[in-house]
Amino acid sequence: MAFWMLMPAALAVFGIIIYPVLRTLIISFFQVDSALATETPFVGLHNYTAVLTDPGFWATVARTLYFTIVSTGLELLLGLGLAALLNVDLRGRWLFRAIVVIPWAVPTIVNAAMWKGIFNAQYGALNGVLTQLGLLDEYKAWLGDPILALNAVVVADVWKTTPLVAFFLLAGLSSIPKDLYEAAKLDRASTWRTFRSITLPLLVPSIAIVLILRTVEAFKVFDLIYGMTRGGPANGTQTIAYYAYTTAFSDQEYGIGSAISYLIVLVILALSTIYLRLLRRSEMSLL
Amino acid sequence: MHLAALVVAVLILLPFAYMVSASVSPQSNLISRPPRWIPSHLDWERYRQILFGEGGAGSTFRAAMVNSTIVAVATVAISMAVGIFGAYAFARLDFRGRRPTLMVFLATYMLPQIALLIPMYLILNSLGLLDSRLGLILVDSSLIIPFTLWILSNYFLTVPVDLEDAARIDGCSRVGALFRVILPSAKPGIFAAIMFAFLLAWDEFMYALVFTSSNASKTIPVAISEFAGRYTTDFGLVAAGGILAALPPVLVAILFQRYVVSGMAAGAVKG
Numbered sequence: 049m050a051f052w053m054l055m056p057a058a059l060a061v062f063g064i065i066i067y068p069v070l071r072t073l074i075i076s077f078f079q080v081d082s083a084l085a086t087e088t089p090f091v092g093l094h095n096y097t098a099v100l101t102d103p104g105f106w107a108t109v110a111r112t113l114y115f116t117i118v119s120t121g122l123e124l125l126l127g128l129g130l131a132a133l134l135n136v137d138l139r140g141r142w143l144f145r146a147i148v149v150i151p152w153a154v155p156t157i158v159n160a161a162m163w164k165g166i167f168n169a170q171y172g173a174l175n176g177v178l179t180q181l182g183l184l185d186e187y188k189a190w191l192g193d194p195i196l197a198l199n200a201v202v203v204a205d206v207w208k209t210t211p212l213v214a215f216f217l218l219a220g221l222s223s224i225p226k227d228l229y230e231a232a233k234l235d236r237a238s239t240w241r242t243f244r245s246i247t248l249p250l251l252v253p254s255i256a257i258v259l260i261l262r263t264v265e266a267f268k269v270f271d272l273i274y275g276m277t278r279g280g281p282a283n284g285t286q287t288i289a290y291y292a293y294t295t296a297f298s299d300q301e302y303g304i305g306s307a308i309s310y311l312i313v314l315v316i317l318a319l320s321t322i323y324l325r326l327l328r329r330s331e332m333s334l335l
Numbered sequence: 336m337h338l339a340a341l342v343v344a345v346l347i348l349l350p351f352a353y354m355v356s357a358s359v360s361p362q363s364n365l366i367s368r369p370p371r372w373i374p375s376h377l378d379w380e381r382y383r384q385i386l387f388g389e390g391g392a393g394s395t396f397r398a399a400m401v402n403s404t405i406v407a408v409a410t411v412a413i414s415m416a417v418g419i420f421g422a423y424a425f426a427r428l429d430f431r432g433r434r435p436t437l438m439v440f441l442a443t444y445m446l447p448q449i450a451l452l453i454p455m456y457l458i459l460n461s462l463g464l465l466d467s468r469l470g471l472i473l474v475d476s477s478l479i480i481p482f483t484l485w486i487l488s489n490y491f492l493t494v495p496v497d498l499e500d501a502a503r504i505d506g507c508s509r510v511g512a513l514f515r516v517i518l519p520s521a522k523p524g525i526f527a528a529i530m531f532a533f534l535l536a537w538d539e540f541m542y543a544l545v546f547t548s549s550n551a552s553k554t555i556p557v558a559i560s561e562f563a564g565r566y567t568t569d570f571g572l573v574a575a576g577g578i579l580a581a582l583p584p585v586l587v588a589i590l591f592q593r594y595v596v597s598g599m600a601a602g603a604v605k606g
Contacts, residue, residue, distance in 0.1 A: 050430035057421030057440070057484055064455070064477035065443045071454035133343060136336050146589045147344045150351060153588035155538045157556040158577040161563040162354045165570040173353045176370030187368075207350060219600035268447040271540040275560055292449045297545065302453055309450040320445045324438060 069313070076306035088303075095307035104283070105291070105308070111198060112287040116266040119205045123262060124255065126206065127213030134214060135221045152211045160275025163204035167191050194284020197277050201285050205272055209265075213258055220254025221247070253326065260323040264316055288312055358382070358575035365571055381575040392562065396576060398550035399558035404583070406468055406554055407536040410475040414532050415525075417476070418483030423513050425484070426491035427499075437488075444481035448541045451477075459546055468552045474542045479535050483528045489601040490524025491517055527598025530591040537584045555580045 076095055078088040099105050130148065138144060151159070166173045169189035178184035191197045224247065232242045270289040273279060279286035279294065286294075289312060296305025357365060358381060360374040385396050424430070425437055455474055456465070464470030494517050502512040518525065540556040547553045559573070559580050566572045588595075 050424045050428040050433075053420040053424040053428070054436070056417040057480055058436075060417060060477055060480045061440060061443055064474060065446065065451065065481075066439075068451040068454035068458070069446065071457075072450050075453060130343065133336070133340055136340075138337055138340055144340050144344060145592050147347055149588045149592045149595060150585055151347060153534060153584040154351070154581045155556055155559070155584060157538075157540055157559045157563075158581045161559060161573050161577050162350055164563065165357065165574065166350060166353065168570065171366045171370070171570065173350075173370065176368075176372075180369055207347075211347070215595050216599050219596045222596065223600065264445050268449070270449065271538075271556070274540070274544070275563065289447060289449050293452075293541075296453060306450075306453055309447065309452075312447045313450050316445055316447060317442070320442050323445070324441065 072306045072309055075303060076310050078303050080302035080306075081300055082302070091303065095303045096311075098304060099307050099311065107283070108286055108288050108291045111285070112267060112269075112289075115198065115202060115205075115269060115287060116263055118199075119202045119209070119266050120259065120262045122202070122206045123210045123213045124259060126210045127217055127258070128255075130210060130214035131217035131221055134218050148211045148214065150211075151208045152215075154208065156208065156271040157275045159204055159208045160272050163200065163207070164191065164276050167200050191277055192281055194282050197281060197284050201269075201272055201276055204276060205266070205269070209262070213262065216258045216261075217251065217254055220251050224250045253329070256326050257323065260319055260326065264319050264323075267315060267319075268312060354574045354577060357571050358578055360571060362569065362571060378571075381569075381572045382579075384572070385576055385579065392566070392572070392576075395550055395553070395558055396562070396579070399553050399555045400579070402468055402547075402550075402552055403537060403555040403580075406471050406475060406552075407533055409468075409472045410479055410536040411529060411532045413472065413476045414479040414483045415529060417480050418487050418528065419513075419518070421480075421484045422487035422491055423517065425488040427496075440481045440484055444478075444485065448478070452541065452545055455542070456545060465546055466548045466552050470546055471543060471552055471554070474546065475536050475539050478539065478542075479532045482535065483532055486528045486531065486598055486601050487521070487524055490521045490527075493524075493601075494520045523594050523597045524601055526591055527594040527601065530587055530594060531598060533587055534584050 077090060077092060079091045079095075080088045134141075134145060134148065154162075165171075167190035169175070169187055169192060172187075172190070174190060175184065175187040179187065188196075190200050228246050228250075229242065232246055237245070268289045269287050270293065273285055273287055273290045274293075277285040279290050288308065292305050292308035292312065295301050295308060299305075356372065356374060359377045359379060360371070361376065361378045364371040364374055385393050387393065421440075425433065451474075459465045459470045459474070462470070464473070498520065499512045499516050502516045503509070507515060538556065539554070540560070543554040543557045544560070547557060559576055562576050563573045
């Protein structure tokens, strides 16, 4: 019974996920200059050493870490505030929730195009607002500077993803028993005190899970980079997944591209192991 | 509190409102300094060009809209069908290797797509499925099945076993009980899974970018990214295309938004 019910899912997962993942591992030990090449010399760990000794690769790692830490951190902080607001019984709550859900539903590529327009050097809304407010003397090329551009990508990611984080945390918030808050009210505890001694501790498992999931997602960011900056200017927004993509599909270095992909897999495996541990500790009945 | 909610709502909507305004502003408004925030008159030309225009941007966009709809709907249907049976097995049946199998399923949904891209390209190529909607449906399903499986199995667990036992005493088979008892009681979970799956499928970009090349299978995200590359001087046109592309997922998310929280609770934190 279990066998037949799981067959389709197992076929899909093993056929279209596990097999390709293993095949990528094999490719990473060969020198492959064309996706359809038949004769490929075995090069052992050469692709890996080539990647790991390349300073360009480490710059990419540093950028990816910066993007991951800053965007995840901001999303968690803003998401907490937004979740608290969503949890209050406001009039027109339905409308508020519907508005909050919009950024998350906007396709990533559309989000990228939108922010590319906002940050545009000639006509962008940001330049317009800042000059009108007198905060900026002349239009700035936000996406023309490597560091500004990387932060611009962070802003776009935060706009799209904070609502998702907020809804995650709201799911955690709504599982906190209401009588705890009533007890706190009877004790005349302040709002801050109630938040610190009831909400926050009980929210820790949700926060931990959100952090891991968001870290994993941010670490493999691709669409947003492709849509907003294509890794530029001067590689300033080139993250590790984008680097793996261009190495394989633009430079036709499939072996090296696979090696980079595998380094990403290793990091994500480590992160998901932590995630699975957390899930088990949060008394998931499934695991 | 109401004020705070209002401020937050405005902040969230501003970038999107700017895009809406840009899509109907005459080009002269868009490039003026100081900027003109309210269009001098409504210019629907770009929507006309995309929705009805002959050749170029219009026909690519319309083909992509059709492709995206077919790919997303088929992917959701496959992932739901496969997910429902798999989820039932995980939630209700005890079998050897259940936990490790579940772990593998969960881990696959965290894998980076880039690690599957090269072999998938080879497989699709040898099956003759490059640049086809069927090929894209297959690879997209691989992304979404682990996800629906996970949400649904957690949701099925919240349905009391007694209900199902009662149905089985009345002569229902296991599959009968699944369809008559579990599915109706797990409706919020089903809706949440459908919504998440649709949004994921509509948003999928990396596979579509590499595996599709012509109007036969190119999806909306790929069409938009090409658009944005080609019409760099006309942000209005990119904005109009972006709004049309965002409309289906935004409508789905607004309609289904009350299942978002329950879906997330089931998907990860399980309240």
